[in-house]
Amino acid sequence: PYIDRKVLVVMNDGRVIVGTLCGLDQTTNIIVRGCQERVFSEDEGVEVVDLGLYLVRGDNISVVGLVDEEADAAIDLASTTAAPLLPVRH
Amino acid sequence: MLFYSFFKTQVGQQVTVELKNDLAIQGVLESVDQFLNIKLRDIHVVDAERYPHMLSIKNCFIRGSVVRYVQLLPSTVDTALLQDAARREAQSTQQMSQTKAAAVQA
Numbered sequence: 145p146y147i148d149r150k151v152l153v154v155m156n157d158g159r160v161i162v163g164t165l166c167g168l169d170q171t172t173n174i175i176v177r178g179c180q181e182r183v184f185s186e187d188e189g190v191e192v193v194d195l196g197l198y199l200v201r202g203d204n205i206s207v208v209g210l211v212d213e214e215a216d217a218a219i220d221l222a223s224t225t226a227a228p229l230l231p232v233r234h
Numbered sequence: 235m236l237f238y239s240f241f242k243t244q245v246g247q248q249v250t251v252e253l254k255n256d257l258a259i260q261g262v263l264e265s266v267d268q269f270l271n272i273k274l275r276d277i278h279v280v281d282a283e284r285y286p287h288m289l290s291i292k293n294c295f296i297r298g299s300v301v302r303y304v305q306l307l308p309s310t311v312d313t314a315l316l317q318d319a320a321r322r323e324a325q326s327t328q329q330m331s332q333t334k335a336a337a338v339q340a
Contacts, residue, residue, distance in 0.1 A: 152291055159285050206300040207293035216290035226286050232254040232300055
């Protein structure tokens with residue numbers, strides 16, 4: 145139900161990627177198109193546009209969230225400051 | 235399989251999932267699968283949204299491997315039943331490994 149929707153992926157190392165979910169499988173390997181990484185720090189707005197098409201291995205994924213396009217447009221990334229997400233520790 | 239069955243009984247309840255990266259997400263349990271991957275709806279991030287990363291997310295899928303805790307309401311859990319089921323499960327796994335060991339030796 146997330147297919148072809150805009151998703152936000154949180155990875156195990158704390159990085160955040162946003163893009164269109166094109167496919168996935170049993171081990172939650174995913175394919176994301178048009179993805180951009182969101183880097184948070186004390187001064188945001190830094191978005192690195194990565195590969196147009198990414199394959200992310202399921203091992204490395206923490207969370208896949210469905211982005212509400214309206215709410216997302218309402219966020220002013222340039223003024224959002226936050227601590228970076230922690231990497232996953234087992 | 236035991237906890238998979240247990241979580242299926244919790245579908246529809248408010249839960250808080252604490253992840254191994256210290257993120258805590260509260261939401262309604264929408265579904266669970268055999269890997270204990272969790273789907274939550276109507277989520278909101280606990281802890282004063284120190285993590286604004288999820289502001290535009292209402293529904294999410296959480297990989298079972300990154301869950302540290304799942305916090306539930308005690309009133310929704312029949313602990314006696316759970317303990318009992320766990321005991322039986324532990325006994326049956328013990329029996330299975332014993333018969334396997336015996337089969338391997340033979």
